[in-house]
Amino acid sequence: MSTGLRVLVVEDESSTRAELAGQLAEQPSVGEVQSAAGGDEAVRLLGEGTFDAAFLDIAMPGLTGIDVARILRRLSHPPAIVFVTAYDNHAVEAFGLGAVDYLLKPFRPERLAEAVARIGRRRSGPAPAGDKADDLAVVQVELAGRTVFVRRDDIAYAEAHGDYVRLHSGRHSHLLRQSLTYLEEVWDAAGFVRAHRSFLVNLASIT
Structure with missing residues (x-):
């Protein structure tokens, strides 16, 4: 025990x-x-x-x-x-x-x-398979008028942006119609941490 x-x-x-x-x-x-x-x-x-x-x-x-x-x-x-x-x-x-x-x-x-x-x-220890870490492992966003898919693991950090969240990955950023609080909940087990009231950071992206 x-x-x-x-x-x-x-x-x-x-x-x-x-x-x-x-x-x-x-x-x-x-x-x-x-x-x-x-x-x-x-x-x-x-x-x-x-x-x-x-x-x-x-x-x-x-x-x-x-x-x-x-x-x-x-x-x-x-x-x-x-x-x-x-x-x-x-x-x-x-x-x-x-x-x-x-x-x-x-x-x-x-x-x-x-x-x-x-x-x-x-x-x-690590979260079991099938945990919420699998939720939104890939997100669908709009880029230059077309639909693209962004892997969660490629996202360095997410930033609250009004009713949206701006996802930053490499040289690109994408708007996702979702709340930062929800992303924090579903991505917590995947290594994303709330570093500020407006930012969610992917620990794996920090070198």
């Missing part, structure tokens, strides 16, 4: 750290939450035990969240990384370091729940 997730919160602002730790402790799948006031303390705690997930602030004195993430990648069994920050300009670098989610402050409780659920799926 699996135990709850063991989570580490790394945040230099004491009130934010306490609030995030408290919200995580309320998640049904979380079994234990420990906190660190900075990167140095986080590294010490990581050396004393294993964690299933680390929620990292980015802008901190000393070791930043990005620095801690680089250290985590060297572990034989690294925890899932979730960045929690007020800035969206680190998203590409964050996902390049293997982050499973990127939460922008202030975040809604349901966004935190989504991040925890994503960690749980990662811990459980």
Whole structure:
């Protein structure tokens, strides 16, 4: 029988750290939450035990969240990384370091729940065949007055565009009459992550 997730919160602002730790402790799948006031303390705690997930602030004195993430990648069994920050300009670098989610402050409780659920799926292993990852594996779009088909795996990122979503693949972009929220739901298991309220990023496209 699996135990709850063991989570580490790394945040230099004491009130934010306490609030995030408290919200995580309320998640049904979380079994234990420990906190660190900075990167140095986080590294010490990581050396004393294993964690299933680390929620990292980015802008901190000393070791930043990005620095801690680089250290985590060297572990034989690294925890899932979730960045929690007020800035969206680190998203590409964050996902390049293997982050499973990127939460922008202030975040809604349901966004935190989504991040925890994503960690749980990662811990459980790959999705079974026939999962929603197969939905919209190929999308039909209009290009220069003709219908073309675009493979989901060729899409680098999707951008909210009014009632549509603009799909970016290589040198081309295509409008799809669909909501970004729906694409996030059906493409989550295929490695697409909501990096911002307006962007859905294909992790496989980040090198």
